[in-house]
């Protein structure tokens with residue numbers, strides 16, 4: 001049977017649009033189809049922080065930031081009464097995902113890529129010589145390679161991982177107006193205070209253009225937390241900051257953390273972005289999706305040129321790239337900070353808060369001004385300093401909590 005396309009990409013979020021852009025750079029534009037189940041602009045729950053190495057990825061993919069955005073050059077970390085603000089070496093642009101994703105799709109269309117909106121993929125079948133996808137419009141399409149850029153609820157991920165069972169990270173967010181009485185805070189706030197209440201993650205408040213803020217909470221799956229509980233934590237955390245979360249409108253989403261050994265491809269099929277795994281420490285993944293896409297686009301181009309459709313080296317190629325090294329390091333840090341049951345998190349949070357260098361490293365990680373995975377010596381030095389200063393730092397942490405909550 002004849003092939004309809006060389007490559008079909010499922011999903012037109014940042015991951016899918018970026019793979020399409022990379023394939024256009026390799027000269028495949030006319031033989032690529034992107035299938036997206038929704039029409040653009042479509043809603044996407046997200047903090048909208050273009051963190052990490054997103055600027056480098058967009059430049060490499062020849063994509064531009066052409067939507068309204070807030071360039072935040074301050075990051076603030078809070079825990080109880082402790083607050084520290086760090087100036088980032090370069091600003092993090094905060095966007096509305098509805099606008100950002102739409103603009104990426106328009107850009108790849110302008111490059112000659114076919115994007116079918118409102119057509120979801122229902123089923124995938126891989127045979128020796130092709131992949132067949134069945135769509136929600138009843139079409140049956142055949143291609144040489146299938147790229148799953150279909151986000152956290154990925155059908156491609158399910159096909160690759162079959163019966164694997166792990167708990168997802170959970171993120172809830174909402175965009176809201178700032179009260180007129182309140183001045184605009186230009187910093188990106190990461191508030192770890194909810195960890196006292198069993199959240200393994202943080203609450204964020206990110207500024208947006210037009211006196212608006214993007215607020216949310218990220219929870220690592222050490223403990224199961226219901227959506228209602230997470231929204232209540234968001235509400236009470238914002239109340240401490242003098243912000244009132246509207247009664248309705250917070251939207252949540254699951255996301256799967258990156259694992260360096262988890263399969264992300266099978267013959268003729270590979271995944272990028274959320275379908276392959278987000279950053280375990282921050283729950284962020286826009287940059288991850290775009291960086292994955294560069295590696296994926298190159299792997300697909302090579303497969304089409306050589307005829308080797310095994311993608312057996314793809315997981316390692318991701319792992320060796322800057323994105324994989326950063327993800328592996330963040331996974332390790334996330335396990336230290338979030339996976340300890342009981343009060344074990346305190347000694348790692350006090351490292352983040354009180355070490356003179358770790359917050360700067362965190363800010364560099366958020367803004368992508370440095371590759372944190374290349375700073376291992378700096379990290380080890382911080383760990384050594386921490387071991388020597390642990391009793392004093394734990395006292396400071398307890399004090400920051402008691403000042404805020406009168407906890408013992």
Ligand SMILES: Cc1cc2nc3c(=O)[nH]c(=O)nc-3n(C[C@H](O)[C@H](O)[C@H](O)COP(=O)(O)OP(=O)(O)OC[C@H]3O[C@@H](n4cnc5c(N)ncnc54)[C@H](O)[C@@H]3O)c2cc1C
Nearest residue numbers: 011013014015037046047048049121151253273274285286
């Ligand atoms: C509340 C929240 C806040 C976040 N904040 C941040 C942040 O501030 N910064 C950051 O970097 N990351 C953040 N993230 C993570 C970020 O949103 C994702 O990592 C990012 O969207 C991943 O891009 P993607 O292209 O892989 O997936 P998505 O953006 O989810 O795109 C996947 C696309 O595939 C489509 N699709 C799915 N299934 C099918 C199908 N069967 N057929 C056709 N199409 C399909 C979907 O409709 C969607 O358009 C946040 C996530 C959440 C939930």
